[in-house]
Amino acid sequence: MSEKLRCVLIGCGRISSKHIEVISNLPSVELVGVCDIRADRLGRAVAASGARPFDDHLEMVRAAKPDIVSVLTESGSHSRIACDVVPYTRNVVVEKPMALTLEDADRMIDRCDRAGSASS
Secondary structure, three states: OOEEEEEEEEOOOHHHHHHHHHHHHHOEEEEEEEEHHHHHHHHHHHHHHHOOEEEHHHHHHHHHHOOOOEOOHHHHHHHHHHHHHHOOEEEEEOOOOOOOOOOHHHHHHHHHHHHEEEEE
């Protein structure tokens, strides 16, 4: 079997538990990092996943070198965080809505296009 894909989660709110559950059932994917600025949420995600904790998303993607970054934060921060991490990975998954404004959505698409990343 080939090497597992390395995945990280940014944002450890309610939906993160579903992502952790799904990832844990994917034999080809390993959750290597979780990130949240709230210690209580981060602690729950670490307990559920065993992944390395981070409170800074850029520090996490630089350290973890993920193949997949999943952005699960509040909707208003999706665009900024996706644009921050796209230089560090080829695959960015963003919870809906992708962005709150057309300008933010266009910025995300442009940043992914320039970096050669996949976005969804």
